[in-house]
Amino acid sequence: MKLLEPGTDLDGFTIEDCIHAGGMAHIYQVRYADDRRTSSFPMAMKIPRMTAGDGAENIVSFEIECQIMQAIAGPHFPRFVAAGDLERIPYLVMEYVRGHTLQHWLDREQPASIDEVARLGAAMAQAAHALHQQNAVHLDLKPANVLVRDDGSAVLLDFGLSCHAHHPDLLAEQLRKAVGSPAWIAPEQVVGVRGDPRSDIFAIGVMLYQLCTGALPFGEPQSTAGLRQRLWVDPVPPRKLRPEVPAWLQEVVLRCLEPVAAQRYPSAAHLAFDLSHPTQVHITTRGNKLTGTPFRTHFKRWIRAAGMQYAPSPMPVQQISEVPIVLVAVPYKDVSDATLYSLREAAARSLGTRPGARLACVTVISSGLTSASDEEKSETTVHRRYLSTLHQWAQPLEQPGLQISCHVLESGDPAHALLEYARGNNVSVIVMGAATHGLKTQRFVATVPIKVAMDAPCTVVLVKQALPFALLAEGDAPRAARTGYSDSDSEGASQLGDDLGPLG
Numbered sequence: 001m002k003l004l005e006p007g008t009d010l011d012g013f014t015i016e017d018c019i020h021a022g023g024m025a026h027i028y029q030v031r032y033a034d035d036r037r038t039s040s041f042p043m044a045m046k047i048p049r050m051t052a053g054d055g056a057e058n059i060v061s062f063e064i065e066c067q068i069m070q071a072i073a074g075p076h077f078p079r080f081v082a083a084g085d086l087e088r089i090p091y092l093v094m095e096y097v098r099g100h101t102l103q104h105w106l107d108r109e110q111p112a113s114i115d116e117v118a119r120l121g122a123a124m125a126q127a128a129h130a131l132h133q134q135n136a137v138h139l140d141l142k143p144a145n146v147l148v149r150d151d152g153s154a155v156l157l158d159f160g161l162s163c164h165a166h167h168p169d170l171l172a173e174q175l176r177k178a179v180g181s182p183a184w185i186a187p188e189q190v191v192g193v194r195g196d197p198r199s200d201i202f203a204i205g206v207m208l209y210q211l212c213t214g215a216l217p218f219g220e221p222q223s224t225a226g227l228r229q230r231l232w233v234d235p236v237p238p239r240k241l242r243p244e245v246p247a248w249l250q251e252v253v254l255r256c257l258e259p260v261a262a263q264r265y266p267s268a269a270h271l272a273f274d275l276s277h278p279t280q281v282h283i284t285t286r287g288n289k290l291t292g293t294p295f296r297t298h299f300k301r302w303i304r305a306a307g308m309q310y311a312p313s314p315m316p317v318q319q320i321s322e323v324p325i326v327l328v329a330v331p332y333k334d335v336s337d338a339t340l341y342s343l344r345e346a347a348a349r350s351l352g353t354r355p356g357a358r359l360a361c362v363t364v365i366s367s368g369l370t371s372a373s374d375e376e377k378s379e380t381t382v383h384r385r386y387l388s389t390l391h392q393w394a395q396p397l398e399q400p401g402l403q404i405s406c407h408v409l410e411s412g413d414p415a416h417a418l419l420e421y422a423r424g425n426n427v428s429v430i431v432m433g434a435a436t437h438g439l440k441t442q443r444f445v446a447t448v449p450i451k452v453a454m455d456a457p458c459t460v461v462l463v464k465q466a467l468p469f470a471l472l473a474e475g476d477a478p479r480a481a482r483t484g485y486s487d488s489d490s491e492g493a494s495q496l497g498d499d500l501g502p503l504g
Contacts, residue, residue, distance in 0.1 A: 003018055003021065003026060004018075004026075004028065004047070009033045010045075010084075010089065010091065011082070011084060011089075011091075012032060012033050012034065012037075013030040013031070013032060013033060013043075013045060013082075013093060014030060014031050014032070014033045015028050015030055015045070016028060016029040016030060016031065017029050019044065019096075023049070024048060024049060024058055024061065024160065025046050025047060025048045025049055025058075025062075026046075026047050026049070027044055027045070027046050027047075028044065028045045028047070029042065029043070029044055029045075029096060030043050030044065030045045030093060031043065039081075041079065041095050041096070042095070042096040042098075043081055043093055043094065043095060043096055044078075044093070044094060044095070044096035045091050045092070045093045046065075046091065046092045046093075046094070047089070047090065047091045047092075048061070048062040048090055050090075057171075057179075059086070059090075060170050060171055061160030061161060061171075062086070062090055062092070062160065063086065063170060064159065064160055064161070064162060064170055064171065065092060065158070065159045065160045065162070066083045066092055067164065067167045068136055068159040068162050068164050068167070069083075069092065069094060069159060070083075071134070071136065071164055071166065071167065072131065072134045072136055072159075073134075074130050074134075075130075075153060075155075076126070076127035076130045076131065076153070076154060076155055076156055077127075077130075077131070077155065077156055078094040078095040078096070078097050078155065078157070079094060079095040080092075080093075080094055081093040081094055081095070097147055097149065097155045097157075098149070098150075099147045099148050099149040099150060099155065100147065100148055101143060101144055101145075101146060101147050101148070101157075102120065102124075102143035102144075102146040102147075102148065102207060102211075103143040103144055104148075105120065105211060106143055106210055106211065106214070111211070111212070111213075111214055111242070112211045112212075114244070114245070114246060114249060116211070117208060117211045117212055117249065118249065118275045118276070118278065119152060119275075120148065120154075120211060121204065121207075121208045121211070121252075121271070121272075121275045122272045122275040122276045123148060123152055123153055123154035124141070124146055124154050124204050124207065125201075125204060125268040125269070125271040125272035125275060126153070126154065126268070126272050126426070127146075127153075127154040127155065127156050128141070128156070128197070128200045128201070128204065128268040129267060129268035129269045129272060129320070129426055131156060131200075132197040132200070132267065132268060132316040132317070132319075132320055133316075133317065133320065134317075135164060135165040135166055135315055135316050135317050136159075136162055136163065136164040136165070136316065137162060137163050137164075137194070137195055137196065137197050137199060137200055137316055138156055138159065138161075138162050138200050138203075139161050139162055139163055139179070139180060139189065139194060139199055139200070140158060140159075140160070140161040140162070140180055140181055140184075140203075141156070141184060141200050141203035141204060141207070142181050142183070142184045142203065142206075142207070143207060143210070144157075144158075145157045145158045146207070161179055161180060163194045163195045165195065165315040165316060165317075169194060169195070171194070172192070172194050179194075182220055182221050182222065182226075182227060183206065183216050183218065183219070183220045183221075184202075184203040184206045184207070185203075185227065185230075186198070186199035186200075186202035186203065186230075186261070187202070187230045187231045187259050187260075187261075187305075188261055190224075190227045190228055190230070190231065191231075193313060194313070195313035195315075195316070196261055196313040196319075197267065197268065197316045197319055197320065198261040198262075198264050198265070198266075198319075199261070200268065201256050201264050201265050201267075201268055201271055202256060202257060202261075202264065204256055204268070204271065205217075205253055205254075205255075205256025205257040205264075206218075206256075206257070208249075208252070208253045208256065209235065209238060209253050209257065212238045212241075212242055212245050212249065212250075212253060213238050213241040213242050213245075214241075214242075215241065217235030217236075217257060218230045218233070218235060228305065230259065231259050231301065231302075231305035232259060232298050232299075232301030232302045232304075232305050233259075233293075233298060233301075234254070234257070234259075234292065234293040234298075235254075235257060236292060237250060237254065237289050237290055237291070237292075238250050238253055238254075239290055240290045240291075246278070247283050247287035247288050248274075248278045248279075248281040248283055248287060249278070250286065250287045250288075251281055251282075251283050251284060251286050251287030252271070252274050252275060252281060254286040254287075255286060256271065259301060259305075266319075266320075266322075266323035266356035267319070267320040267323050267356075268320075269320065269325055269425070269426035270323065270325070270356075270358055270403075272425070272426065273325060273358065273360075273405075273425055273426070276424070276425065277405060277407070280405035280406075280407075282403065321428070322354055322356065323354060323356035323357055323358075324350075324351075324354065324357050324358075324428030324429055325357070325358045325360060325425060325426055325427050325428055326347060326350050326351055326357060326358070326359050326360065326427070326428065326429045326430075326431065327360045327362055327418070327421065327422055327425075327427045327429070327430045327431065328343055328346075328347040328359065328360070328361055328362070328430075328431040328432070329343075329362055329363070329364070329414075329418055329430065329431070329432035329433075329452075330343060330361055330362065330363045330390060330393055331363065331433065332363045332364070332365050332386055332389075336465060338465035338466060339433045339463075339465050340393060341465075341466070342433065342463045342464065342465045342466050343431060343432070343433060343463055344393070344394075344396060344397060346431045346461055346463040347359060347397060347431050348397060350429050350431055350461060351397075351402065355400070355401030355402070356401065357402060357403075358402075358403045358404075358405070359394065359397060359402060359403070359404045359405070360405050360406075360407060360421075360425065360427070361390045361393065361394045361404065361405070361406045361407070362406075362407045362408075362409060362418065362421060363386055363389075363390060363407075363408055363409070364409045364410070364411055364414040364417045364418060365382065365386060365408060365409070365410055366410075366412065367410055367411060367412045382408075383408045383410075386408045387406050387408055390406035390407075390408070391406055394406065407421070409421060414448050415448045415451035415452050415455075416451075418430065418432075418448075418452055419451075419452060419455055419456060419457075422456060422457060422458060423457050427457075427458055428458050428459065429458060429459045429460075429461060430452060430456055430458060430459070430460045430461065431461045431463060432448075432449055432452065432460070432461070432462060432463065433449070433462070433463050433465065434449055434462040434463060434464050434465075449462050
């Protein structure tokens, strides 16, 4: 279709400037033709190219994008406005989001700083997780399809190659060959596997590699044989190309680029978590290596890849629900052995047998604890002390495949701090002790657990304190009544608290 002239009216929309003329579509700024109708946000119209030389993929992609845009919602996606009739004039009107695509950072002369790479990567992962939570997978993430707003949040664009679990996968029905952009396509996509959210994690890993090194990890292959090499070949370690890349960031990037999806991050939420908390990244040999993978390893992968073929994927929501991020709020004062024991047991039950889950142990300390000028109450000393305590508390929960991280937050409002942490880190379950206030008292006093339970973006498990039978038999039952969330002062630290170290 030829370019439309500014001022042209189409189905109640007035065409303005053409802001993009690509190989798949033309994009125009538009407004309502009726001056009495106004929009609360700027709008853009996308019209697919349909010339004689264009393949059927253009029409199929347009149909897919129309389906997906109407099925997803949230701040990480343009808002859907209207769609045109495919038999007459196909078009898609959506919100026009202002910002820079990721290509803006790649085109600069100076490479992105480590902090910028982490910030941009976390924003991309947050947006991808929001998409996966709605049972959709993008499958064509690349610098041109990731837009970053001025506030740092990411918006995903162009859903023409995407897959939604609740809609027919038209591309899978039409084509069995690899569908995607060659430089960013995941290994499983090469053999026709669609619908796995970890494919988007691979694409984010490619973009992180680009931001770190300025190069593409697998080049830009144009043949099927070139595409298949990523099924068994590892890229050059980023630290070999750019020595200032820290080990933790290389660990994150190379984990995203693992040929086998099961060896990558289990969800985009886990990736965002590591990029937002670099000190909590568990560094393996991936993070420190400066040489390539041995030929023997590549050969074994090549043999395994020869047998890979198309297979349907479980729904994205099902996959990410099996690898939750669980937050357990551990009080720092007025804590009893019953509280500590019960919280640990409840955390273990919430994690279940999920090998890819993550446990975030969080304690919120009062702002006044680090305001003193003496060295013993300096911020570094106080935080280090409570971090050590959290590590000791969590040690019995350690098991293979479970990632545990510990965090000390400082706030005068514990409920607000916990809620902000949960929202910012895509927490699936919050485990915390129940207050000891009676029901009548709670009508007038909003306790921390009640505040969290009322406003939490996820499941909240309120734990009633209980000691193991062995300790109850020794006459420790009265101490079980003390709680870390009571507003009254404790008479003294419990025995278990003494064993763990000072909690307040």
